[in-house]
Amino acid sequence: MKRREFIQLPAKSLAGVLLYSLASESARLRAQSPSGQIQVPLRFLTADEARVVQAAAERIFPSDATGPGATEAAVVIYIDRQLAGPYGRDKYRYTKAPFVESVPEHGYQAKETPREVYRAGIKSLGNFAALAPAEQDQKLLAIEKSYFFRLLRQHTIEGMFSDPMHGGNAGMVGWQLIGYPGPLMSFRDEIEKAGGQPWVRKPQSLTQIAGRAVTVWEEEKD
Amino acid sequence: MRQLKPVDVVIAGGGFVGLTLAKEIATRTSLSVVVLERGEARNLSSYSTDMDELDYSLRYRMMQNLAEETATHRHSSRAGAVPIRQYGSFNPGTGVGGAGEHWSGLSFRFYPENFRLASFLREKYASRLPENLTVQDWGFTYEDLERDYWRAEQLIGVGGKAGNLQGRHIDGGNIFEGVRSHEYPNPPHKTTYVTTTFASAARELGYHTYPVPSATLSRNYTNPDGVSRAACAYCGYCTRYGCMIGAKAQPTNVLMPVLQRRKNFTLRTGCNVRRVLHREGRADGLSYIDAAGEEIHQPASVVILASWTLNNSRLLLLSKIGRPYDPASGQGTVGRNLTHQVSQSTRIFLDKPLNNFMGAGGLGMCISDFDGKEGVDAYPGVLRGGNIRVMSGGEGPIASFGSVPPGAAERDWGSDFKKAALEWHDRTTVVTSEAEHLAYRGNFLDLDPTYTDKFGDPLSRLTLDWTDHERAQGAMLAQVQSQIGKAMGARAASSSSRHLERYTLTQYQSTHVNGGAIMGTSAETSVVNPWMQHWQLPNMWVVGASAFPQNGSGNPTLTILALTLRAADSIVDRYLKHPGALA
Secondary structure, three states: OOOOOEEEEEHHHHHHHHHHOOHHHHHHHHHHHHHOEEEEEOOOOOHHHHHHHHHHHHHHOOOEOOEOOOOOOOHHHHHHHHHHOOOOOOOOOOOOOOOOOOOHHHOOOOOOOHHHHHHHHHHHOOOHHHOOHHHHHHHHHHOOOOHHHHHHHHHHHHHHHOOHHHOOOHHHHHHHHHOOOOOOOOOOOOHHHHOOOOOOOOOOOHHHHHOOOOOOHHHOOO | OEEOOOEEEEEEOOEHHHHHHHHHHHHHOOOOEEEEEOOOOOOHHHHOOOOOHHHHHHOOOOEOOOOOOOEEEEOOOOOOOEEOOOOOOOOOEOOOEHHHOOOOOEOOOOOHHHHHHHHHHHHHHHHHOOOOEOOOOOOOOHHHHHHHHHHHHHHHOOEOOOOEEOOEEOEOEOOOOOOEOOOOOEOOOOOOHHHHHHHHHHHHOOOOEEEOOEOEOOOOEEOOOOOEEOOOOOEOOOOOOOOOOOOEOOHHHHOHHHHOOOOOEEEEEOOEEEEEEEEOOEEEEEEEEOOOOOEEEEEEEEEEEOOOHHHHHHHHHHOOOOOEOEOOOOEOOEOEEEEOOEEEEEEEEOOOOOOOOOEEEEEEEEEOOOOOOOOHHHOOOOOOOEEEEEEEEOOOOOOOOOOOOOOOOOOOOOHHHHHHHHHHOOOEEEEEEEEOOOOEOOOEEEEEEEEEOOOOOEEEEEEOOOOHHHHHHHHHHHHHHHHHHHHOOOOEEEEEOHHHOOOOOOOOOOOOOEEEOOEOOOOOOOOEOOOOEEOOOOOEEEOOHHHOOOOOOOOOHHHHHHHHHHHHHHHHHHHOOOOOOOO
C-alpha cells in the first residue's frame, strides 16, 4: 500500500480548512496545531510534489502587501483534491483516440490527464521549492505558455476563490480579499440600491448557508 | 432486443421541446405519451445546494458528459476534424429539462423578416448577396407565429415591456420589434447600477433602450396551466445552475407539474435513443438503450424527435432517413444550414463597484438600433445586425476575477497582476452582443468517420467557420459597444474579435446552435415542412432549433417554444383527425 503523504502548513492559515473541509478529521488536526504547524494528508500529490505546487501557486498569487495569497488560502489542498477526483483523471473529458495535434482554436487535444500533466510538469520544475522567489519566477516565466502552467494558473485562481468546501479559500480569505459575501439566497432588497457603492458582508460558505454538508464533485466515486 | 407494447406517441428528449409537446398532447388528448430522456430525473430539490461556482459553472456539472458523447469540428471540408474534448463554445444539457434547466432566461422574439429572410435579402440586395449564402424562408410568417409567441410567453412568464403593441410604438420597449397582440405577462426586472448607467448613456446617444425580456420571474406568477412560481431573488446563481426557488422557467418547474398529474404520460430516464425504426415511409418507433443497458424497441403511432439541436440531425443520419447534405453539389437536406450565433463583446472598466455577484440570468438592458435590418446600411458588408446589451446576470467570484484594463499588468500572474486585478475587481462589466448568423453552403453537419460515442455510433461532425460577414458584424457591434461604454464613463475598454477570425472551440459563445434538420417549403431543400412534420415520414416530427433555417439575433429559446406549440397544434388539431402529410 502507498505510504500516506502529508504537507505541512501553518496552522493559523488553515482554520478554514478545518472548519469547512475536513470536518471528519478536524479533531485530530486541531490536536496538532499547538506546534504552529499541521500536517494535512494528501490524496494525490506526494509531499515533495505538493511543496512544488504550493511554492508555484504562491508565485502566481503571492501573499504580499495587497493581502493573503495562495499559501494562506491552502490552494495546494484544493489542487490535490481536484487531481485526486474525477476531474484529475478526466472522467468527463472525451478521451477516445486518435489524439491529433490541431490548430489552437481546437484547444487541448492531447491524451494526458490533468494528473499526468501535473506529474510531468512538477518534475520539470526540479528543485523549485528550494529556490529564491526571483529564481522561481524565472522558472515559471520559461514555462508560462505550457499547458501545465495554464492549468496551474487557472487552478490557483480557483483555489483562491472557490467555496471552501473544495479545500482552498481557507477561512474564506479569498472571498474577504475581493469582498464576495458568499452564495447568499437573496438580494431582492439590495440589488437596486447597492450598485455603485460597496456592499460588503462577512462571507458565508455554502455549507453555512445550507446548514448541512454539500456533496462536492471531487468526492464522487467511480 | 426487447419489444414493448405500442404507445400512441413516443418522444426522444425530455427538454423544453419534448416536454412541451408531451404536455400539449397528453392534456389535450387521451393518447398515451412516452418521453425518453437519456439523463437523470430532476426536481426543485435537486438544486437546493447547487450554488457552487466550481462544480456547476466551471466543471459543467449539469451538462452532457462529453466522455460518453460529444461532436467533432473542422473549419472546412478540406480540414481534418477533431473531437470537442472539453467544454468551450457551447454547452449542451442532459437530464430532465435539458439545457432548459441551466439557461439564462432571455426570451426575445425574432423579427418579422427573420421568417422570410431569403425573400427579404433578395428584395433588398438582389445580386449583391454573397454567392455562398444559403438562407431560406421558414414557410410561414411572423404573423402566423404571433399567437404561439404569446402562448409561450405566458407559459414561462416572460417579463418585459412591449415596444410595438398592436402597431403602436412605445418608448421604453423595443420599438423595432414586430407587432405584439399583448403586453408581456409580467413587468420587467428590477434595475441595477449597470443597467441604469447603460440606459442613460445609450439614450443620450440617441438609441432606444429596453429591458431584456426574461423568464426569470419579475414577480410571483401563475401561468394559464395553473402552475405557480415565485419571483426571482436575484441570487446570481442562474446561468449554468438550476433555480432553487423555481423563479427561472425550467421544464421541471413549468411542465413537469402538469405532466405528473397525467396518467397517460410516462417519463423514462436513463434511456439513450439510438435509432428511429422505419419502413415503407413510416416511422415505427424508437430504439434505445435503457438505464440497465438493455436494448429496447418502443413502437408508436407518432414519433417525435426533440433532442438537442445536433442530436436531431444525428439521429436522422444514424437511422438513414433522408438524403445527407453534400456541400459540393448543394444537394441533400440532412445536415444543411448549420448555424451558431455571432457573439461580440467589449469589456469596460468603471469607477464604482458594481456588485456583479447580484443578478438574474435574464436581467439586462438592451438596444436594437443595430439589430435585424436596423442601422446596418451605414456598414458596408453587413446584411443583418445584432442586439447590444449589458447584463446583471450574476457573476461568480472565480470567473469574474482577473479582468484588468489593457496594459495594467504585464502577465496574468504574480504580484503586479494580483494588485491590478484586485484594484479593478467588480468594477468591470461587458457590453455584449448576439448577432444573426446566416446560413452558408459550407457550414453543415454530418457523421464523423473516425470518432464514436460510448455505444460505438459515429459522432456528429460540424463543419463550421465564420465568414467576412460575421467579422463585419462584429466590427460594427464593437464600435457601438465602445461608444456606449465611453458614454457610461469607462476609464478603459477592450473589444475582442479574435474568436471571429476562425471558429474557436475554446471560448464560450452561446449554446445557440441551430439547423441541420431545417424546415422549409420544399422537400428538396428542407427536412421538415413548416409544421416540422417530416417530408418523407408523415408520422414523424423533428422539432427544435434544428428546424431553424438560420439563426436570429435574439436568444432562441422563446422561438423554439413557439415553434413547439405550432408543431403540437399541427399534431393535435390536424394530423390526429386526418393522418397524413400536412403540407
